[in-house]
Amino acid sequence: MHSVAGVAPTPADDRSTPARIRDAAIRCFAEAGVARTPVRVIAEAAGVSPALVIHHFGSKDELRVACDRHVAALIRQQKSDSMQAGASLDPMMALRTYRDGPPLLAYLARTLVDGSPHVSELLEELVADAVSYMAEGEASGLLRASGDPHGRAAVLLLWSMGALVLHEHATRLLGVDLLGQPDQLLGYVRPAMEVMGQGVMTPEAYERLTAAMPAEPTTSARGDARATPSDAPASQET
Amino acid sequence: MHSVAGVAPTPADDRSTPARIRDAAIRCFAEAGVARTPVRVIAEAAGVSPALVIHHFGSKDELRVACDRHVAALIRQQKSDSMQAGASLDPMMALRTYRDGPPLLAYLARTLVDGSPHVSELLEELVADAVSYMAEGEASGLLRASGDPHGRAAVLLLWSMGALVLHEHATRLLGVDLLGQPDQLLGYVRPAMEVMGQGVMTPEAYERLTAAMPAEPTTSARGDARATPSDAPASQET
DNA sequence: CATCATACTGAACATGCATTCAGTAGCGGG
């Protein structure tokens, strides 16, 4: 465990010591989670003493916050960098191709469940971005209109991020590594695209469903709705 | 924090002491996660001493395994109970209506990320179930056929469970509580149903995409595929 | 050169934790 760096302080490492500590922490946190990585291990990975970690960041928790901020900033940046190169339906897909993408995604997957204000903020930005990209997509005839654009974008992002968080299960169930390179994700991407492209229901079944659904998509949900006959993923009505 | 039970050992509690401890542990683990709930808190919630918890289960870790098994068994049972009452596209939806459903879902959400052999096993069963239900749905004209039924079922389950795991973000982004009652989930269910019903892409765009996709859906992914132009959720190509 | 701040360390320290231990109470079987 904790197979990260080693103590070798690559001679040509121009990063400042705090930066090296922060980067080591990001790798460790991504690999084992925050709770299960002692400061000792981070210090070793950065080639310094545990005391120095505290000296620079004040406490392990403040170090974590610094990591959150840095990762959020990196993702924001790579997001805007990849803007021109054609956005995909998965906002994180572009990240996988970058050199440091996978560790970033692993860190994100951990932090999404641990909960961090900065990552939560990032998530809200991603939803907002998705809404506007999808509006463009709608305008150019690629995407369908939605009765609730924000809701749709949020649900798609939750699914995408949720799959990322459950990447271990994705590996077991589908044999793909969601933290890896995009060209090895066909086992995930193809079914996903199938659903994104056509849905899973027949047009008639969907028609019947919408007729039975309570009205008002965008206004905040009212209490008049009875239990819906079905929901998100996995089967049909008997 | 840890607002669970209290020490009151309801006089009419016919559960055995180990069962009471296990149930208390499930509640605590669901609420705060395994790592962040000391044995002491579980013992308090069950009205016993920490030493007794160890006495009955051997260690905290074995207690966790017992909880995993019990939760998996409960979910299996409620799943088969609700079979007759019309399965939905979300395999967990029925659980929400049961009295003890929400805590079970919360426990599941925690354990899915912590990783547990028994819950992983449960997940595989759920995929298998989903495949057969969706085959029925296809036969009765409700669902579309898929080029990769297992992949589709797995992806849908991953999305559904992923959203569950990220329920805190769902609350913030959509204002719904995925751990709560189904009739308060419209903000999630409606966009989800929209996607499940029709997909997000226009038929023409999907047509163009499938034409560009590499072939062979069911055979295990070969290494010949180049990067796919896009993926799962959030936008389109510029 | 003297001074001072800063980077840094090894060895403590304090705390929270799971687990152990020695012992008590109660109870069923001989």
Place this chain on the structure above:
DNA sequence: CCCGCTACTGAATGCATGTTCAGTATGATG
């Protein structure tokens, strides 16, 4: 009545971990 067994407890024990502390080196500044 007594023996042994089980449920159970309060107080240790030992360990891992975050943090502090006293002190050293280094390099800039006067």
